[in-house]
Amino acid sequence: MSAAPTELRDLRAAVAALGARVRDPEELWTEAGKLGYLGVNLPVAYGGGGGGITELAVVLEELAATGNPLTLMVVSPAICGTVIARFGTEAQRRAWLPGLASGRLRMSFGITEPEAGSNSHRITTTARREGDGWVLGGRKVFISGVDRTDATMVVARTEGGGPCLFVVDRDAPGFRRTPIPMEVHGDLRQFELDLEDVRLPADALVGAQDAGLRQLFAGLNPERVMTAAFALGLARYALGRAVDYARTRAVWDRPIGAHQAVAHPLARAHIEIELARLMTERAARLYDDGDEAGAGEAANMAKYAAAEAAVRTVDQAVHTLGGNGLTTEYGLAALITAVRVARVAPVSREMILNYVSHHTLGLPRSY
Secondary structure: OOOOHHHHHHHHHHHHHHHHHOOOHHHHHHHHHHOOOOOOOOOHHHOOOOOOHHHHHHHHHHHHHOOOOOHHHHHHHHHHHHHHHHHOOHHHHHHHHHHHHHOOOOEEEEOOEOOEOOOHHHOOOEEEEEOOEEEEEEEEEEEEOHHHOOEEEEEEEEOOOOEEEEEEEOOOOOEEEEEOOOOOOOOOOEEEEEEEEEEEOHHHEEOOOOOHHHHHHHHHHHHHHHHHHHHHHHHHHHHHHHHHHHHHOEEOOEEHHHOHHHHHHHHHHHHHHHHHHHHHHHHHHHHHOOOHHHHHHHHHHHHHHHHHHHHHHHHHHHHHHHHHHHOOOOOOHHHHHHOOHHHHOOOOHHHHHHHHHHHHOOOOOOO
């Protein structure tokens, strides 16, 4: 059950104070875990806070609003923790959830492939039975933070069946990772994964065989909500820096914020952020209430709205500061590329528009 509004306000304030006090990402992860913030969405019986994606999104948004997002939260507690909590065996829950909740354990999520980006139905990573266990083979790309996690939840397809989910230990024989050089410099590195005859025990399978599509989207909807929270937080951070600058930077004997050409774009950015936040909160509530269909639509729209608001806000913030907006001192230039990640991952804005046009408006498919 999600927290009451007053509890959410208290949570926001506490997390914001933590983000302002602790600046090193690793130290911040450790502190957030000790304080229960990383597992706020996981069941109390396994060391979590008993809340939902509503609370977890608040945590990520507030940390991002201090300029220090913990991007792995999108994957480890939100996707992997949710899937294991909902569909894992009792042994899997005991093995993973307490560690994910405390931050002691971390898990990546491997779905994207070279020939299967947004089209999860084209996944070619295979899982075949061998004795009492499984053998995985295939490739994944743009998998976040594999160098910092204990395992990866890999999406594979059984022979003649549908997608299913496996927990693969980082040191499993045949499981190799290669860093992907990126122009975007965030707190997580991206990797290509090669799975060559990776042998797994039977209990590496999460949930039911060939029932993975439902289980998969149980994790992907929280991923979209969390990406929206990430984008909202960074947008708020950029807007705050721009507003502070506009209040204090004086030209021709008055602050530049007194000029409508500066003030109005910042006001518009604030409005867009607040509107996107409302949709993000709605998506999280629908998911926590068990409305899968409603949450799917709202999560996509929240991610779209938050990403667009973030990109426009960061661009405007940089323009407000002029040359200073591109300096290291003010910390805005790096956000130009960082927020654009939310436009393309985990699903592009064009695919979200396809989803809304097909599922919501009932228009015919173009593919």
